[in-house]
Amino acid sequence: MDIIVNRIDAGKYWTDSGASFGVLPRAIWGKEVQTDELHRRMLALNLLLICLPERVILVDTGLGNRLSEKQISIYNPSPFMLPVSLAELGVRDIDVTDVILTHLHFDHCGGVITNFGDKERLTFPRAKYWIQKSEWEMAKHPDDLNKASYDFEHQLYLLEQSNQYELIEGNLDIAEGVTLIKTGGHTVGSQIVEIDTSSEFYIYPADIIPTFFHISLAVTSAYDLSRTETYKAKLYIYSRLKEKKGTLLLNHDPQRWEVNFSEIKYCK
Known part of the structure; x- marks a missing residue:
């Protein structure tokens, strides 16, 4: 199967270091992780682009350019790099046929919508958006535990109006060599992506394993609903x-x- 896998730089932002490592004490991670004066650590927004002969599939969309002043002060984000990074690969917004949303937290689905000053529209107007049904329903009607994590009107109202989304339940092959696996854990409807090419196999675990430090089985973030x-x-x-x-x-x-x-001890 002729599949090309690319990293897409959608920018960076800063998040609370303690929350990033959950119950892991600072004494363990503090010497290895650089933080700023507000005890935040910088996180990258490494998105995944999967190119097939007839499909261009983007996994997640980053923060977007529609953050509130409060969010900007909290997360100190870089400029939204997604359109620029795609253009560097010769990919236009209308070329993207599919967008997989691993979950609906703002740093993964904020880029679904782009603000053009006097109007807003879907960043990828021709794409079909693949979302786990349980995740969509939580985003629309968050319970008290999840209200701070989801803001449906702000992030996804244009997507709902467009009807360009597909709600799925469980695992699904959305293209030959591209499989969505529902895991839960980080959110109720978190999903990971497996890519099986003719010569390589990849897993994009999103926030199940967001950084190298999180490879350890014991390290989970405070944002995970179920460790x-x-x-x-x-x-x-x-x-x-x-x-x-x-x-x-x-x-x-x-x-x-x-x-x-071969670098992961749990795979040996």
Whole structure:
């Protein structure tokens, strides 16, 4: 199968370091992770572009350019780099046929909409958007535990009006060699992406394993709804990487993008 996999730089932002590592004490991660004066760490927005003969599939959309002043002060984001990074590869907004949303937190789906000053529109007007049904329903009607994580009107109202989304339940092959696997864990409807080319195998785990530090089975973020489901998802990921001699793709690590299975002790 002729599949090309590319990293897309959608920018960077800063997030609370303690929340990033959950129950892991600062004494363990503090010497290895650089933080600013507000105890934030910088995270990359490494998106995934999958190019097939008849499809151009983007995985997640980054922060977008529609953040509120409060969000900007909290997260100190870089400029929204997604359109520029795609253009560098010769990809236009109308070329993208599919957008996979691993989950609907703002740093993954904010770029669904682009603000053009006096109007807004879908960033990828011809794409079909693939979302787990349970994630969509949580974004529309968040419970008290999730209200701070979702703002449906702000992020996704144009998508709902366009009717260009597909709600799925569970695992699904959306193209030959491209499979969505529902894991839960980070959110109720988190999904990861497996890419099986003729010569390589990749897993894009999104926030199940956002950085190299999170490869450890014991390290989960405070944002994970279920540490148990995240743990089980990691076990699945490592078994698949070992089986296929594959590569892990890290969506938030500023230094690392690809991690070969041979570097992961759980794959040996």
